[in-house]
Amino acid sequence: MLTDGAWGTQLQARGLPIGEFPDAWNLSHPAEVQAVARAYVEAGSQVILTNTFGANRLRLAEAGLADQVAAINRRGVEISKQAASGRAAVFASIGPTGKLLLTGEVTAEALSAAFAEQAQALAAAGADGLVIETMSDLEEAQLAVVAARATGLPVVACAVFDAGKDKDRTMMGCTPELAAETLTRAGADVVGTNCGQGIERFAALCRRLRSATDRPLWLKPNAGLPQLVNGRVHYAATPEQFAARVPELVAAGASFIGGCCGTTPAFIQAAARAVRQQPQRPA
Amino acid sequence: MDDLKRLHDAILEGDATAAHEITEKALAAGVEPMRLVNDYMIPAMAEVGRRFECNEFFVPELLIAARAMKSALGLVRPLLAASGAQPAGRVVIGTVKGDLHDIGKNLVAAMLEGHGFEVIDLGVNVAPEQFIATVKEKGARIVAMSALLTTTMPAMRSTVEALKQAGIRNQVKVLIGGAPITQRYADEIGADGYSDNAVGAVAVAKQVLAA
Numbered sequence: 001m002l003t004d005g006a007w008g009t010q011l012q013a014r015g016l017p018i019g020e021f022p023d024a025w026n027l028s029h030p031a032e033v034q035a036v037a038r039a040y041v042e043a044g045s046q047v048i049l050t051n052t053f054g055a056n057r058l059r060l061a062e063a064g065l066a067d068q069v070a071a072i073n074r075r076g077v078e079i080s081k082q083a084a085s086g087r088a089a090v091f092a093s094i095g096p097t098g099k100l101l102l103t104g105e106v107t108a109e110a111l112s113a114a115f116a117e118q119a120q121a122l123a124a125a126g127a128d129g130l131v132i133e134t135m136s137d138l139e140e141a142q143l144a145v146v147a148a149r150a151t152g153l154p155v156v157a158c159a160v161f162d163a164g165k166d167k168d169r170t171m172m173g174c175t176p177e178l179a180a181e182t183l184t185r186a187g188a189d190v191v192g193t194n195c196g197q198g199i200e201r202f203a204a205l206c207r208r209l210r211s212a213t214d215r216p217l218w219l220k221p222n223a224g225l226p227q228l229v230n231g232r233v234h235y236a237a238t239p240e241q242f243a244a245r246v247p248e249l250v251a252a253g254a255s256f257i258g259g260c261c262g263t264t265p266a267f268i269q270a271a272a273r274a275v276r277q278q279p280q281r282p283a
Numbered sequence: 284m285d286d287l288k289r290l291h292d293a294i295l296e297g298d299a300t301a302a303h304e305i306t307e308k309a310l311a312a313g314v315e316p317m318r319l320v321n322d323y324m325i326p327a328m329a330e331v332g333r334r335f336e337c338n339e340f341f342v343p344e345l346l347i348a349a350r351a352m353k354s355a356l357g358l359v360r361p362l363l364a365a366s367g368a369q370p371a372g373r374v375v376i377g378t379v380k381g382d383l384h385d386i387g388k389n390l391v392a393a394m395l396e397g398h399g400f401e402v403i404d405l406g407v408n409v410a411p412e413q414f415i416a417t418v419k420e421k422g423a424r425i426v427a428m429s430a431l432l433t434t435t436m437p438a439m440r441s442t443v444e445a446l447k448q449a450g451i452r453n454q455v456k457v458l459i460g461g462a463p464i465t466q467r468y469a470d471e472i473g474a475d476g477y478s479d480n481a482v483g484a485v486a487v488a489k490q491v492l493a494a
Contacts, residue, residue: 173342
């Protein structure tokens with residue numbers, strides 16, 4: 001099953017100014033947001049996400065938008081559903097709050113309340129599922145899973161592995177095995193990993209997740225590492241290089257494959273060709 | 284001195300309460316403050332760094348060790364200041380304009396404080412003018428900038444340019460870090476140092492001040 005690629009970089013290509021909160025564009029620039037969603041549907045995404053990654057109360061408060069939590073999340077789902085118009089499922093994105101439990105700057109109760117508020121708003125707007133992504137702290141991820149589960153929707157939960165010499169640990173030092181076990185136990189229906197690094201090491205991460213959970217696996221690697229060339233951000237990987245690795249991910253047990261930072265509809269198109277060309281196996 | 288070895292271990296294990304108590308008792312018993320710092324506290328933080336570099340320690344261990352170090356150092360610092368000893372250096376740190384991410388920046392701030400630097404944390408979304416005003420006002424020797432986003436990293440270049448225009452670029456060393464940052468980018472914008480982790484950032488900070 002193919003999911004989508006990056007949103008933030010695509011919105012910037014459509015004029016989102018540097019430093020502006022992408023989620024706020026659900027209200028101010030819905031046509032541009034919908035164009036990103038539609039491009040992924042046309043590229044072959046069977047599941048698209050929503051422009052709601054940072055739309056939790058704690059993060060929105062930093063941008064002075066705390067009173068817009070419900071509206072930004074509702075519009076995010078509506079925009080993606082209109083773009084999908086039945087051709088793709090809409091799984092709504094829930095990202096981390098950016099606050100660390102460990103340092104005491106936020107309490108577990110405050111995190112749970114923020115995730116519950118966002119999850120309920122996304123569910124009420126008609127999302128087909130919820131995707132908790134880019135989680136560095138499994139404690140926070142678990143709270144998000146519990147809040148998302150309460151909506152009754154299917155829940156995907158993803159950690160980001162970008163720490164340690166081999167980039168196979170979360171920022172907090174957790175292994176893929178521990179992440180898979182923890183997220184499964186918390187009640188995620190699908191577990192996985194997104195962001196953090198390019199596609200090269202994702203097959204190995206996928207096999208390690210596979211060894212620790214019986215749930216379907218969800219993978220969204222970046223388009224390599226970003227480089228600044230003549231003042232413009234450039235990602236090293238091409239759609240073809242990315243797609244060449246897709247069969248390896250399928251063989252490693254991935255059920256849902258898409259891209260994170262730096263990927264575009266062209267990456268999804270190339271991935272779709274790679275999937276079509278390989279012998280089918282039941283998801 | 285078994286008791287003082289326990290100070291080293293308390294910091295290494297991130298036990299802030301124990302680190303505070305042992306330091307308090309040692310000072311009351313007349314142990315030289317400088318000896319506590321040089322023989323027990325700094326070696327403990329060095330060991331924390333070593334364990335981080337070989338994947339034995341991760342962010343949680345770094346944070347709690349830095350917190351224990353800070354609590355012990357809080358008792359010692361006024362005594363050192365009274366005896367005329369200088370802090371390792373004054374650092375003004377912040378996440379650049381347009382960027383609201385602060386986990387990495389907070390971690391670097393904690394590690395610098397743990398190593399005896401005086402850290403002035405300007406928070407997130409810090410404009411070049413704020414960095415400049417703080418350098419002028421507080422006499423900071425290091426400007427440390429963080430960015431998580433590829434879209435906000437150009438603000439590092441504009442801050443370096445603004446320091447030049449304010450005529451204070453040669454008074455400070457500029458350190459940068461964050462997920463999309465590379466040594467190449469640091470060289471390109473004329474920063475004095477870069478690290479891809481908080482432990483390395485302390486080493487780079489010491490290095491640039493010694494240079």
